[in-house]
Amino acid sequence: xxxxxxxxxxxxxxxxxxxxxxxxxxxxxxxxxxxxxxxxxxxxxxxxxxxxxxxxxxxxxxxxxxxxxxxxxxxxxxxxxxxxxxxxxxxxxxxxxxxxxxxxxxxxxxxxxxxxxxxxxxxxxxxxxxxxxxxxxxxxxxxxxxxxxxxxxxxxxxxxxxxxxxxxxxxxxxxxxxxxxxxxxxxxxxxxxxxxxxxxxxxxxxxxxxxxxxxxxxxxxxxxxxxxxxxxxxxxxxxxxxxxxxxx
Amino acid sequence: xxxxxxxxxxxxxxxxxxxxxxxxxxxxxxxxxxxxxxxxxxxxxxxxxxxxxxxxxxxxxxxxxxxxxxxxxxxxxxxxxxxxxxxxxxxxxxxxxxxxxxxxxxxxxxxxxxxxxxxxxxxxxxxxxxxxxxxxxxxxxxxxxxxxxxxxxxxxxxxxxxxxxxxxxxxxxxxxxxxxxxxxxxxxxxxxxxxxxxxxxxxxxxxxxxxxxxxxxxxxxxxxxxxxxxxxxxxxxxxxxxxxxxxxxxxxxxxxxxxxxxxxxxxxxxxxxxxxxxxxxxxxxxxxxxxxxxxxxxxxxxxxxxxxxxxxxxxxxxxxxxxxxxxxxxxxxxxxxxxxxxxxxxxxxxxxxxxxxxxxxxxxxxxxxxxxxxxxxxxxxxxxx
Numbered sequence: 142x143x144x145x146x147x148x149x150x151x152x153x154x155x156x157x158x159x160x161x162x163x164x165x166x167x168x169x170x171x172x173x174x175x176x177x178x179x180x181x182x183x184x185x186x187x188x189x190x191x192x193x194x195x196x197x198x199x200x201x202x203x204x205x206x207x208x209x210x211x212x213x214x215x216x217x218x219x220x221x222x223x224x225x226x227x228x229x230x231x232x233x234x235x236x237x238x239x240x241x242x243x244x245x246x247x248x249x250x251x252x253x254x255x256x257x258x259x260x261x262x263x264x265x266x267x268x269x270x271x272x273x274x275x276x277x278x279x280x281x282x283x284x285x286x287x288x289x290x291x292x293x294x295x296x297x298x299x300x301x302x303x304x305x306x307x308x309x310x311x312x313x314x315x316x317x318x319x320x321x322x323x324x325x326x327x328x329x330x331x332x333x334x335x336x337x338x339x340x341x342x343x344x345x346x347x348x349x350x351x352x353x354x355x356x357x358x359x360x361x362x363x364x365x366x367x368x369x370x371x372x373x374x375x376x377x378x379x380x381x382x383x384x385x386x387x388x389x
Numbered sequence: 390x391x392x393x394x395x396x397x398x399x400x401x402x403x404x405x406x407x408x409x410x411x412x413x414x415x416x417x418x419x420x421x422x423x424x425x426x427x428x429x430x431x432x433x434x435x436x437x438x439x440x441x442x443x444x445x446x447x448x449x450x451x452x453x454x455x456x457x458x459x460x461x462x463x464x465x466x467x468x469x470x471x472x473x474x475x476x477x478x479x480x481x482x483x484x485x486x487x488x489x490x491x492x493x494x495x496x497x498x499x500x501x502x503x504x505x506x507x508x509x510x511x512x513x514x515x516x517x518x519x520x521x522x523x524x525x526x527x528x529x530x531x532x533x534x535x536x537x538x539x540x541x542x543x544x545x546x547x548x549x550x551x552x553x554x555x556x557x558x559x560x561x562x563x564x565x566x567x568x569x570x571x572x573x574x575x576x577x578x579x580x581x582x583x584x585x586x587x588x589x590x591x592x593x594x595x596x597x598x599x600x601x602x603x604x605x606x607x608x609x610x611x612x613x614x615x616x617x618x619x620x621x622x623x624x625x626x627x628x629x630x631x632x633x634x635x636x637x638x639x640x641x642x643x644x645x646x647x648x649x650x651x652x653x654x655x656x657x658x659x660x661x662x663x664x665x666x667x668x669x670x671x672x673x674x675x676x677x678x679x680x681x682x683x684x685x686x687x688x689x690x691x692x693x694x695x696x697x698x699x700x701x702x703x704x705x706x707x708x709x710x711x712x713x714x715x716x717x718x719x720x721x722x723x724x725x726x727x728x729x730x731x732x733x734x735x736x737x738x739x740x741x742x743x744x745x746x747x748x749x750x751x752x753x754x755x756x757x758x759x760x761x762x763x764x765x766x767x768x769x770x771x772x773x774x
Contacts, residue, residue, distance in 0.1 A: 155410075175403060215400050326404045328444030329457060332397045 142252035142289075142311075143198045144187040146221065147242055148180040150205055150212040151262040158262075164360045167262075176212045179257025181219075182317040185324040186287060187255050188220045195289045198222050200249055204241045206230045210340060217335035218327035224340035225249075229352065231345075237352035239271035244348035246276065251312060253294070258283050258316040269316035279309035283318040392690070398466050401443075405470035408439055417476030417741060425599020426481035426552065433484075436477070440484040447486040447509075451494065454509060456486070461634060461696040465641035469692075472645025475744040479642070480600050481553055487511045490561050491631040492578065492618055500615070504559060504580055516557040518548040518605055525550075526761040528563065528625075529572030533607060535564040535579065535617075542566075542579065542617065544610040547591070550755075554590060554603035557583055562607075563628075566621050578624030580616045587611070598751040599744075633699050633709040639752060640692035640712035643720035646745050647685045650720070650727035653742065654678060657731055668730065677726045685723065688716040707769045714762035721749035 152158055152167070153175040159168045176184075187199045201216040203209040204227035213224035227241050246254060259266035273280035281287075281296035285304065288295045289311075298305045299318045309315075327335075345352045373379045383389045394402070413420065413436065420432040428436065440446045445467050450456020459467070467485065471477055477484060493505040493515070507513035524531040533546025544564050554560065559582045567575035581588065591604030619627045655678055658669040668674045695712040698705035724746040728735035735742045753759050 211396055211399065214396060215403070218397075218400055326408055326439075326443050327400060328404075328442060329401055329448070329459070329463075330444045332400050332404075332444070335400075336397055 142196045143200060143249060144190060144196045144253045144255060145200050145202055145242075145246055145249055145251040146180070146183050146187045146216065147238075147254070147256045147268070148184065148201055148203045148212055148216055149177045149257070149260045149262075150174050150203065150209045151177045151260050154178055154261055160361050160363050164362060165358070166361050174208060174212075176215055177257050177260045177262075179259060179261070179317055179319070180216075181257075181324040182319070182321050183255040183257050184216045184219055184221060185322045186284075186317060187253075188325075189322065190253075190287070190289060191220075196253070200225060200251065202242060202245050203227070204229065204233055204238055204345075210342075213340055214335055215327060217338045217340070218332040219325060220327075220331060221338075223338055226340055226342045227345055227348065228342050229345050231352055232354055233352060234354050234356055235265045235267035236271055236355060237345075237350070238268050239275055240350045241345060241348060241352065242268070242272050243275045244350050246272075253289070253311060254278075254314045256314070256316045258318055269314055273314035276312075276314065279313040280315070281307050281309050281313060282316040284315050285318050285320045287315060287321070394462075394466065394693075398463055401463070402466050402470060404443055405445075405467060406473075408443060409470055409473050412436070412439055413474045413476040417474045418738070420476040421478060421599075424601060426478045426601075427556075428478065428482060428484070432476075433482075436484045440486075445485050450486060450489060450509065454494065454505075460700045461637055462693060462700055465637055465692055465696045468638050468641035469645040469648070472642040473649040475741040475748075478600070479598065479748045488514070490515050490517060491634075492561060492627055495618065495627075500580065507558075513558040514553065514556055516551050516553045516560045518551045518554070518560045519563040520550045521547060522549050526758050528576065531563065531565050531576065532568070533562075533564045534568065535566050535577060535612070537566075537614065538611075540614050541611045542614055544579070544581070544587075544607045544612055546607050548605040548607070550594065550602040551605050552600060552602045554583075554605055555593070559583055560605070561618075563624055564607075570622065572625050574622040574625075576624045577621050578618045578627055579612050580618060581610065581612050585610050585612065596751065597747050599747070633695070633705055635756065636709035636713035637692060637696045637699065639756065640688065640695065640716035643716035643749070643752070644685065644689055644692060646720040646749060647681060647688070647716075647723035650723040650742065650745060651678070651681045651685060653740070654681065654723075654727040654730045661732075674730060677730060681723045681726055684719040688712075688719045691715055707766060710757075710762045710766050710769075713757055714759050714766065717749065717752040718759055721746070721753055724749045 153173040156173050161168050190196050191199050199221040201213050201221045201224045203213050210226055213226055217224055225245055256269040269282060270280060281298060283299045284296045285299045286297035292311050293308055294311060294313060295306060295308050296315055298307060373382060420428055422429055447456035448459040448464060448467060452458035487508055489508050493508060496505050508515060519528055521531050521533060535542040535544045546564065559580055562579045562581045563576055564579060565575050566577040569575065587608045587610035589606040591606045593601050593603050595601045658674050658678065659667055661668050691712050695705050695708035698708055724742060728742045728746055731742060734740060
């Protein structure tokens with residue numbers, strides 16, 4: 142079986158994101174970038190399935206500007222086999238990404254597609270679901286455990302108030318939650334090996350996908366600042382304050 | 390001219406950053422023995438495993454000896470990232486493999502079996518005994534003598550500030566075979582087992598950085614003549630070849646220290662408000678942050694320039710001196726400014742700043758004092774211009 146993993150290059154989780162002065166987006170110039178943490182988990186899971194004998198190839202796909210090559214290379218250094226880079230500087234909405242992924246998947250014919258449940262930049266949490274719909278495949282989102290058996294997978298999902306187990310027929314789309322695994326470090330010898338692994342670059346046009354945005358961004362702004370709280374000494378004082386505030 | 394790290398080293402740097410942030414920094418006050426130059430056994434096991442997972446184990450050991458043989462630019466990236474925490478010994482033990490004195494790679498036959506291979510296997514440790522009470526920055530003036538007597542040399546003298554002597558199995562000892570010639574052909578290099586009759590550990594000096602180097606007393610120590618490495622009087626030259634690497638290591642380590650100090654100082658300056666405004670809005674503080682950043686960026690260029698020249702086999706002695714001098718001084722100023730910005734809390738052992746400060750203060754003296762670095766740089770300038 143072949144596994145396709147989609148990865149996204151995002152602003153590093155440790156960087157404080159700032160809104161551009163003109164309100165058109167967030168500041169991306171000279172900002173440290175890294176692989177979306179949920180995508181790292183997706184790569185790790187694919188590698189574990191492969192190492193356990195459940196797959197024979199892991200293919201990494203990313204869509205975005207030139208820099209995304211480095212993110213693909215990082216996944217190859219973790220142990221994936223080859224990469225596909227849909228090269229574009231355009232702003233990509235989840236639907237456009239899902240369509241690009243579908244085009245690549247139509248060619249690759251994998252038995253399983255794994256994505257992060259969301260990217261930590263826009264937190265859309267849409268691409269995996271849209272992709273499954275476009276493909277007409279089963280989907281299992283927010284996975285905290287994946288077990289493959291024959292032509293089906295049992296996925297444990299994290300839902301409000303507990304865990305849910307679903308069985309999906311393969312091929313299927315799975316999106317990862319935080320507790321699925323702890324991604325490995327790419328080791329130096331594997332980083333060197335990854336230099337020789339192929340990354341195929343292609344333009345969105347070549348895939349026949351229209352990536353034009355369907356949404357218009359009116360304005361991007363910082364969330365309102367919370368005003369400082371008040372410390373109270375006793376429960377009685379707390380109740381009195383809540384009364385004064387008209388909350389109780 | 391390309392000033393960017395190659396992609397593979399950028400990826401390695403990311404992995405190391407993640408490792409240090411997640412596995413070491415949260416525990417950085419718990420990992421070391423009280424001596425400060427050794428990891429506690431449980432932490433050694435854990436962090437060496439991490440180093441092996443990252444593929445940086447034995448990174449300094451050439452490939453023909455079974456190591457990773459990483460080039461100096463690559464090692465500089467590793468040293469820089471590992472120096473962002475006080476949780477690893479600054480001197481002494483490393484998590485990237487046994488510390489192998491470069492000179493050992495030149496050994497052949499019986500000496501190779503006896504000294505190099507056990508070190509590579511982690512069974513034996515070595516220390517470097519050069520400094521003396523009256524010969525630190527001026528090793529040519531050393532008073533320890535080695536006199537040939539039949540097929541042995543008889544060695545007498547006292548060595549001081551020898552790190553790791555107490556846990557070493559042998560030492561790389563520098564002694565004068567011709568005191569009149571000094572560093573110009575009068576110093577020879579010997580491998581001496583610590584259990585040789587006449588070798589005694591003397592006083593131990595507790596230093597402000599945490600580690601405690603030893604005094605070694607040599608009283609009529611008889612060393613087989615075949616334990617002399619290189620030619621008689623050639624000891625100094627032998628060592629020269631590797632000094633550049635050590636100085637780049639100083640520089641790279643200083644980058645990590647300064648970077649962490651800059652991260653901490655900036656983050657604190659944004660949070661801490663005095664007289665109704667965050668420190669970060671005060672020009673006096675802003676200039677401190679700007680100075681750390683400017684000097685850090687300048688040092689980074691110096692370090693990677695020296696490293697890439699040495700990798701290319703160029704004579705980069707002066708670059709290496711500049712690297713050691715500028716980066717070690719720079720990181721001390723960074724630690725000092727970081728401490729000043731933090732105020733009282735910066736003095737406490739709740740934060741790593743005081744440890745960085747003590748370490749960096751010491752590097753302005755050890756392994757080539759700043760004044761000695763400037764002395765040789767000045768000699769280069771006077772010769773060149």
